[in-house]
Amino acid sequence: MVKRVAYLGPPGTFSEQAALLYDAQAQLVPFSTVAAVATAVASGMADEGVMAIENSLEGSVTDTLDMLIHDSTLLIRRELVLAIEHCLLARAGVIAEQIDLIYSHPQVLGQCRRFLERCFPKAAVEASLSTTDAVEQMLQRERSAAIAGVRAAELYGVQILARGIQDNENNETRFVVVAAEDSPQTGHDKTSFAFSVAQDRPGSLVDALHEFSQRQINLTKIESRPTKQELGRYVFLVDLEGHRNDAKVAEALGKVKAQAYFFKVFGSYPRFDAADASR
């Protein structure tokens, strides 16, 4: 049976590109929100779900983090890193000088701010819910353009006026593949988890992090999200090098769990290697 992979649609988004990178043979099923992708996997409508978790310029995708913390028992089974190339798209015949309105997702507009200020100082920008929505809005309006990926240009058959217009060349997005189970040990793994500790005592966070440093476990990410209960109360999200079944990782996680108010492992999975992506 063909594997069904849910992703944040519609077709043409970078999530679709990531899903194709993950498994080009799978049946890709678009959903309109991160929560819907998670629900599709949890309910068996899809076997796995692909969602963005972090961008090198904009930071974390908070919908994905909040879903992992609050709403789901799904585990992270794989990570993928995709280089993001934004393009300025317009209908056939439109020339740059005519453009007075540019559509895109707010995060994408943020990633192309310098390009827009330099090349289109007089054009208005308008926020869209996705890069694909931006292309559809552009198709409805004279003298407008949209910022989206190459794949959207292919799908809609529109012209690419400019390519690689993001402000920073180091624009990469990290995606995770979620499923009912995570991955077995490969010896080259990462583990993601979340916890919260008493914040009215100096050092409670430091004590928890010390469980890893004293065992020579490297933390590759630390991030905080609101608990949604009170301003100033946080859940910490940590990525570390190693698998949750590695002896020293298991021991450190056990110690943190024992002193935490909230503790949840999001899964262990092979570290992404760019060489894997070009297989």
Added chain:
Amino acid sequence: MVKRVAYLGPPGTFSEQAALLYDAQAQLVPFSTVAAVATAVASGMADEGVMAIENSLEGSVTDTLDMLIHDSTLLIRRELVLAIEHCLLARAGVIAEQIDLIYSHPQVLGQCRRFLERCFPKAAVEASLSTTDAVEQMLQRERSAAIAGVRAAELYGVQILARGIQDNENNETRFVVVAAEDSPQTGHDKTSFAFSVAQDRPGSLVDALHEFSQRQINLTKIESRPTKQELGRYVFLVDLEGHRNDAKVAEALGKVKAQAYFFKVFGSYPRFDAADASR
């Protein structure tokens, strides 16, 4: 001379409400982006600027964090906490049953997700660049509504169909007042700063945080932002209890600075006290 306070406009936003809470006598000057507010203050067009930095449900306002890290020499002089009450607004005569489209800022739509799913399951939502833009879009379209604050309803003279529609009652936003100088010691202060350390060595972050815990300095917030150089490289943003001129805080900050690649103090300011706000 009347003090000029820049804020993220247009009038009717929660930033305007925060600016009024901060100084109702000041001349309030709206700007269209966080970067423009900062530039207005840095260039002397305004004396101070008010900008949201964190919401209890949605987390940090990344534009503000990135401006403080990368773009500005302004210092935080004050913090303010505002309870956020979202309202559903419509033109006179419109009744709830007719509404098939609801406009608001994406973050606000996120904060009212449950209300929208329950009460308007068939209505479409559309992202706006601000809550005030949402009201203006609503005024242009039949059978639509907008989510915004009470102040926007007053300014535009529209009806309030529902009040307090946010999913979580603990919806508060923390604002900062930025200026050329921060505040002197009051004995009841907070300090915000940012730093980055070598991340390929286990424990370098823990070592830095240990400088505070061993001096009994409480950290009230820790957060990471991308350095914008490479996925997986972060700047850590920390708020602590105390003033940068307090002896033990100064000593700990000096130790962190000595081992950091990047180090920047955003300022020391009096801790917000809800009682101050009702003076």
